[in-house]
Amino acid sequence: MKALAVHPGTAHSLHLREIAKPDLDSIPNGRGVLVKVLQVGVDATDQEINEALYGNAPEGDDYLVIGHEVFGRVEEVGNAVTHVKPGDYVACTVRRPGGSIYDHIGRSDITSEEVYYERGINLLHGFMTEYFVDSADFIVKFPESMVKIGVLSEPVSVCAKAIEQAYIAQQRLQVWEPKKAWVMGAGQIGLLATMMLKLKNLDVCTIARSAATNNLKAEITEQFGARYISTQNQSLEEIAQKHGRPDLIIEATGNSRIAFECMNTLNLNGALVLTSVTGGSRRTEIESDRINLEWVLGNKLLLGSVNGNFRHFQEGIAALALGDAMYPGVIERLLTHPIDGMDHYDQLMPLLSDSSALKVFVNIAQA
Numbered sequence: 473m474k475a476l477a478v479h480p481g482t483a484h485s486l487h488l489r490e491i492a493k494p495d496l497d498s499i500p501n502g503r504g505v506l507v508k509v510l511q512v513g514v515d516a517t518d519q520e521i522n523e524a525l526y527g528n529a530p531e532g533d534d535y536l537v538i539g540h541e542v543f544g545r546v547e548e549v550g551n552a553v554t555h556v557k558p559g560d561y562v563a564c565t566v567r568r569p570g571g572s573i574y575d576h577i578g579r580s581d582i583t584s585e586e587v588y589y590e591r592g593i594n595l596l597h598g599f600m601t602e603y604f605v606d607s608a609d610f611i612v613k614f615p616e617s618m619v620k621i622g623v624l625s626e627p628v629s630v631c632a633k634a635i636e637q638a639y640i641a642q643q644r645l646q647v648w649e650p651k652k653a654w655v656m657g658a659g660q661i662g663l664l665a666t667m668m669l670k671l672k673n674l675d676v677c678t679i680a681r682s683a684a685t686n687n688l689k690a691e692i693t694e695q696f697g698a699r700y701i702s703t704q705n706q707s708l709e710e711i712a713q714k715h716g717r718p719d720l721i722i723e724a725t726g727n728s729r730i731a732f733e734c735m736n737t738l739n740l741n742g743a744l745v746l747t748s749v750t751g752g753s754r755r756t757e758i759e760s761d762r763i764n765l766e767w768v769l770g771n772k773l774l775l776g777s778v779n780g781n782f783r784h785f786q787e788g789i790a791a792l793a794l795g796d797a798m799y800p801g802v803i804e805r806l807l808t809h810p811i812d813g814m815d816h817y818d819q820l821m822p823l824l825s826d827s828s829a830l831k832v833f834v835n836i837a838q839a
């Protein structure tokens with residue numbers, strides 16, 4: 473069967489190749505699930521992998537099949553699988569357990585080991601192919617009535633985790649009633665986080681580079697009931713003066729400079745969650761004395777969040793369902809750039825660099 477792969481460490485090596493169809497029995501104890509791949513989303517992580525800034529091939533292979541945002545339909549299940557059956561629509565988690573205590577309790581998303589295993593990213597082949605097999609432990613059922621937006625399951629799981637972690641960590645305050653939230657960046661993570669925070673009744677500003685006029689990202693933000701603010705003509709300080717300091721910031725610009733810059737504007741007792749995966753080596757000068765003083769005197773919290781586990785997928789999918797009911801037709805507006813089959817793989821990377829492209833994804837088979 474066909475697959476899209478790169479040679480990690482070699483920039484711009486994306487290529488189509490033949491790989492063997494996986495076997496249900498490769499998963500022990502009747503826990504295997506064979507899934508026909510319908511769609512695979514790509515994001516900035518795939519771009520960094522193709523630029524050889526990030527990612528590693530599985531041991532013994534010189535290539536890595538890419539793809540970590542998968543949506544598919546179950547073809548066959550092992551005899552010990554009960555939560556999905558052939559015909560069900562499903563998503564699949566990305567990370568696989570290592571050896572730490574967190575890995576053993578189903579929390580590989582917070583593994584304490586340096587080496588982490590992620591399908592399509594690090595040391596494990598991904599889903600950009602026709603079929604995949606995995607353990608039922610990682611297969612998440614998706615509602616049939618929402619198949620149109622199924623490819624957003626993985627990105628929304630990342631948002632679900634980031635927001636959940638902030639709320640859990642803020643229990644340190646005994647009482648935390650955040651009113652204002654900022655989302656930095658209006659890519660897929662930024663917009664899905666915007667929706668989830670609006671569903672939690674926060675007053676949300678989504679802050680991004682591009683001007684608001686003729687801008688799909690601004691339209692979607694506003695359809696979710698949030699405020700879109702462009703940084704073209706105003707600084708973050710000015711935005712804070714005008715709209716108030718946020719109690720919660722979800723940073724998802726992919727730009728580490730912004731991650732530090734927004735430290736200046738967080739409210740007292742606030743939490744800043746960093747989610748951008750920045751494989752480069754950029755350096756930034758910051759006002760370290762001022763930030764340090766304000767963060768100490770303001771009891772502020774800085775939190776990193778990566779990946780999403782099974783439960784975060786379920787929570788993310790629940791948010792997609794509520795969001796789709798609350799803002800009908802809006803979520804699917806994120807699905808801007810479908811690519812018609814893996815043969816057109818040369819379109820992938822140029823589209824990922826196009827700042828107007830929100831969700832780039834490959835249609836692999838019909839739903």
Ligand code: BGC
Pocket residue numbers: 515517540566567590593626627630749778779780
């Ligand atoms: C993926 C996450 C992954 C992270 C780090 C992101 O693009 O969506 O699942 O944990 O990259 O590799």
Ligand code: ZN
Pocket residue numbers: 515517540
């Ligand atoms: Zn991703």
